[in-house]
Amino acid sequence: MTPLEFRLSSRAKAFKASEIRELLKLIGHRSMISFAGGIPDPALFPVALFQHAWRHVFGGPSIAREALQYSTTEGYLPLRQWLAAHMNTLGVPATPDNILITSGSQQGLDLIGKLLLDPESGVVTASPTYLGALQSFSAYEPCFSSLDAPQLTGPAAPRLVYLVPDFANPDGRTMSKTARHQALDQAKALNAVIVEDAAYSALRYDGEDIPAIASLDARLAGSIESTRTLYCGTFSKTLSPGMRIGWVCGPTALIRKLTLLKQGADLHTATTNQMVMHHVAAACYDAQVARTRVVYKARRDAMLAALARYAPPGLKWTKPEGGMFIWLELPDHIDADLLLPQALRQDIAFVPGAAFHADGSGRNTMRLSFSLCDEAQIEVGIFKLCSLIAKAATARDDVLTFAST
Amino acid sequence: MTPLEFRLSSRAKAFKASEIRELLKLIGHRSMISFAGGIPDPALFPVALFQHAWRHVFGGPSIAREALQYSTTEGYLPLRQWLAAHMNTLGVPATPDNILITSGSQQGLDLIGKLLLDPESGVVTASPTYLGALQSFSAYEPCFSSLDAPQLTGPAAPRLVYLVPDFANPDGRTMSKTARHQALDQAKALNAVIVEDAAYSALRYDGEDIPAIASLDARLAGSIESTRTLYCGTFSKTLSPGMRIGWVCGPTALIRKLTLLKQGADLHTATTNQMVMHHVAAACYDAQVARTRVVYKARRDAMLAALARYAPPGLKWTKPEGGMFIWLELPDHIDADLLLPQALRQDIAFVPGAAFHADGSGRNTMRLSFSLCDEAQIEVGIFKLCSLIAKAATARDDVLTFAST
Numbered sequence: 001m002t003p004l005e006f007r008l009s010s011r012a013k014a015f016k017a018s019e020i021r022e023l024l025k026l027i028g029h030r031s032m033i034s035f036a037g038g039i040p041d042p043a044l045f046p047v048a049l050f051q052h053a054w055r056h057v058f059g060g061p062s063i064a065r066e067a068l069q070y071s072t073t074e075g076y077l078p079l080r081q082w083l084a085a086h087m088n089t090l091g092v093p094a095t096p097d098n099i100l101i102t103s104g105s106q107q108g109l110d111l112i113g114k115l116l117l118d119p120e121s122g123v124v125t126a127s128p129t130y131l132g133a134l135q136s137f138s139a140y141e142p143c144f145s146s147l148d149a150p151q152l153t154g155p156a157a158p159r160l161v162y163l164v165p166d167f168a169n170p171d172g173r174t175m176s177k178t179a180r181h182q183a184l185d186q187a188k189a190l191n192a193v194i195v196e197d198a199a200y201s202a203l204r205y206d207g208e209d210i211p212a213i214a215s216l217d218a219r220l221a222g223s224i225e226s227t228r229t230l231y232c233g234t235f236s237k238t239l240s241p242g243m244r245i246g247w248v249c250g251p252t253a254l255i256r257k258l259t260l261l262k263q264g265a266d267l268h269t270a271t272t273n274q275m276v277m278h279h280v281a282a283a284c285y286d287a288q289v290a291r292t293r294v295v296y297k298a299r300r301d302a303m304l305a306a307l308a309r310y311a312p313p314g315l316k317w318t319k320p321e322g323g324m325f326i327w328l329e330l331p332d333h334i335d336a337d338l339l340l341p342q343a344l345r346q347d348i349a350f351v352p353g354a355a356f357h358a359d360g361s362g363r364n365t366m367r368l369s370f371s372l373c374d375e376a377q378i379e380v381g382i383f384k385l386c387s388l389i390a391k392a393a394t395a396r397d398d399v400l401t402f403a404s405t
Numbered sequence: 406m407t408p409l410e411f412r413l414s415s416r417a418k419a420f421k422a423s424e425i426r427e428l429l430k431l432i433g434h435r436s437m438i439s440f441a442g443g444i445p446d447p448a449l450f451p452v453a454l455f456q457h458a459w460r461h462v463f464g465g466p467s468i469a470r471e472a473l474q475y476s477t478t479e480g481y482l483p484l485r486q487w488l489a490a491h492m493n494t495l496g497v498p499a500t501p502d503n504i505l506i507t508s509g510s511q512q513g514l515d516l517i518g519k520l521l522l523d524p525e526s527g528v529v530t531a532s533p534t535y536l537g538a539l540q541s542f543s544a545y546e547p548c549f550s551s552l553d554a555p556q557l558t559g560p561a562a563p564r565l566v567y568l569v570p571d572f573a574n575p576d577g578r579t580m581s582k583t584a585r586h587q588a589l590d591q592a593k594a595l596n597a598v599i600v601e602d603a604a605y606s607a608l609r610y611d612g613e614d615i616p617a618i619a620s621l622d623a624r625l626a627g628s629i630e631s632t633r634t635l636y637c638g639t640f641s642k643t644l645s646p647g648m649r650i651g652w653v654c655g656p657t658a659l660i661r662k663l664t665l666l667k668q669g670a671d672l673h674t675a676t677t678n679q680m681v682m683h684h685v686a687a688a689c690y691d692a693q694v695a696r697t698r699v700v701y702k703a704r705r706d707a708m709l710a711a712l713a714r715y716a717p718p719g720l721k722w723t724k725p726e727g728g729m730f731i732w733l734e735l736p737d738h739i740d741a742d743l744l745l746p747q748a749l750r751q752d753i754a755f756v757p758g759a760a761f762h763a764d765g766s767g768r769n770t771m772r773l774s775f776s777l778c779d780e781a782q783i784e785v786g787i788f789k790l791c792s793l794i795a796k797a798a799t800a801r802d803d804v805l806t807f808a809s810t
Contacts, residue, residue: 003630003657003658003659004596004631004633006521006596006633006659007521007526008521008662009519009520010523011519012519015665015669016665017661040474042474050463050473051469058459064450064455064456065448066647068450068455068645068648069444069445069447069450103671106669106672110670115413116413116414121412132668135669139519139666139669159411159412191409191411191412193411226408228411240473241474242472242473242475243473243677251408252408253408257413260420260421264515264537264541265511265512265541266507266512266515266649266671267511267537267649269508270647270648270675271648272647273675
């Protein structure tokens with residue numbers, strides 16, 4: 001029964017399971033007020049429209065056989081056409097040649113890492129940033145540096161600047177138009193590619209839309225073909241994550257290279273899913289986004305109100321204009337990793353913030369998601385969580401003993 | 406409109422589009438007798454069962470919401486249970502912990518490359534071998550060597566031995582039980598992992614089943630946990646390729662590492678597809694395999710008979726016991742790349758063999774697939790192809806001028 005020892009790649013040796021993720025997985029099936037997962041409320045999925053779309057795609061033997069057969073790596077043309085039109089509504093002058101369909105936007109990140117990164121290549125991210133992006137890029141063994149203090153020269157000079165400009169995972173922050181222009185200028189100076197992760201961009205609850213970086217880039221460059229932005233989109237936060245349909249939009253030359261890399265990675269994204277998603281998106285995308293915004297706005301408001309009501313002194317939090325996340329900064333001496341088991345015993349889940357920092361900092365931070373709980377649960381959950389934080393803030397010794405429980 | 410120049414990874418610089426693939430793509434929609442693609446006949450897809458499965462998975466709001474939601478990276482448990490039982494029928498004592506669901510077996514190959522290969526790590530393959538495996542592994546910049554003459558020492562000492570033991574793509578050959586044992590011994594001596602690509606294994610038309618390498622390995626090791634074989638399976642050749650469902654079966658320690666790498670690559674395989682495929686496989690896998698064998702056996706027989714009837718002197722071909730492919734060796738001086746445009750003008754397609762050789766040899770070879778054409782088309786197609794080859798064999802100058810047409 002002893003596993004053999006093999007020579008693994010250096011990337012694989014560095015990968016290890018996140019203890020937090022494992023902990024949260026174990027408790028996933030208990031009755032729990034979960035602020036942990038950044039996942040959409042399944043009650044919002046447009047089930048009837050998906051049913052209708054499956055009936056359509058399996059409506060006759062000829063279309064059903066097309067849905068069950070191999071298809072092209074770049075993706076189903078009607079879906080790419082729909083997405084090109086969608087990108088145009090965002091100010092990005094795309095044609096279907098500028099679109100690659102991916103198996104979720106996570107695959108977009110992986111393929112972009114594969115395209116651009118050699119060992120020790122530079123990657124610039126915000127800090128904190130999306131854990132899954134750190135994971136994807138890490139497979140190509142780059143050097144991470146922070147947006148505020150990028151390493152600018154040498155072999156680690158950045159090739160890739162990763163940004164989540166709208167309602168970022170994990171901190172809910174939105175980049176101003178000025179900050180987007182500055183990021184573009186910085187990327188130009190470095191001759192780096194910008195990866196614009198737009199996972200949450202459709203979910204704005206207040207304030208004015210700010211143009212996508214891809215759109216600012218195209219406006220300045222005069223053509224999408226001379227841009228440096230790879231826009232990663234997804235249907236996971238609006239229509240369905242379980243269908244695994246995302247896309248990358250960018251200059252044709254890079255899209256073609258990404259297509260070749262995708263061919264080696266999984267040949268193509270499931271044909272059926274692309275046909276069904278095209279049907280559903282064409283039928284309801286705007287209405288679905290509008291409906292989702294109403295529900296999540298109320299939950300965000302409930303969480304902000306509960307925090308204002310129950311937060312102990314010294315607790316700070318972000319006030320996102322959209323998305324799914326509020327970011328908490330606890331008093332310096334509290335370690336959110338150690339607070340988690342305590343919270344789980346009271347049936348409250350969250351994600352400690354250290355995992356979102358490439359440099360391991362942020363131990364006194366946590367991410368709360370408001371997408372999955374209704375207002376009453378949010379009220380109860382925030383009350384309990386704030387009580388725990390208050391207790392930890394006033395009783396250092398208690399907190400430190402969490403480690404052994 | 407000028408694309409910008411970016412610093413790409415060294416792997417991406419080396420990747421280029423296959424001219425042959427591009428050529429075949431262009432003619433895909435014309436009326437054509439195609440022996441080119443290694444793709445299943447869509448007329449064989451169990452469409453009614455897929456329709457039934459979709460109705461089941463979208464039969465109520467609760468199950469539909471599960472199908473549309475995120476799920477675990479390792480895959481849908483009932484499907485992993487079904488696959489573990491399936492692996493046991495093949496003599497591989499697997500539990501669900503030994504199974505990772507992948508987005509087609511192509512993704513299995515990519516993740517295994519990611520797990521094992523650093524730049525210049527050794528990979529041993531047959532020659533010729535599956536083009537897609539060469540593509541997947543190439544992304545990790547290994548050194549390829551041939552099964553007959555592996556490089557045994559130094560940094561390029563093989564970490565991975567890639568085998569397609571049954572009815573191989575592209576040459577249709579099957580490894581004997583002795584050859585499988587020898588490959589295991591060789592892998593043991595090298596402390597390498599064996600990747601057993603079983604894409605075609607279910608499609609046997611004559612002769613006795615030969616045990617999977619994974620099964621021989623487990624029998625000798627006494628437990629799957631002490632094996633060195635990663636078995637890559639797929640539903641693409643039996644139930645549907647467009648659903649993109651494959652699996653890797655192997656020791657838990659390696660499956661866990663692959664699961665972490667998959668998380669960064671695409672989070673998980675589409676939930677819906679796993680649920681539907683479980684339903685369809687449980688309902689009809691054995692019957693569907695039996696039905697498919699009858700049809701493809703008749704086509705293989707028709708192609709072998711037509712070759713026997715029409716082949717010019719000097720043409721050699723394999724006689725596969727299963728799968729989808731017959732491999733042709735033309736007289737030495739004929740270049741199959743140059744023959745292809747000539748064949749396409751007569752509405753016949755095939756894949757020239759050079760692409761399947763990591764070292765660029767095999768220019769006088771070609772792969773013919775018999776899975777997509779009926780017997781009458783096969784008769785006509787082989788007649789025309791043999792006439793072309795005969796002409797090329799007797800008129801060298803004519804052949805050489807193909808290059809300029």
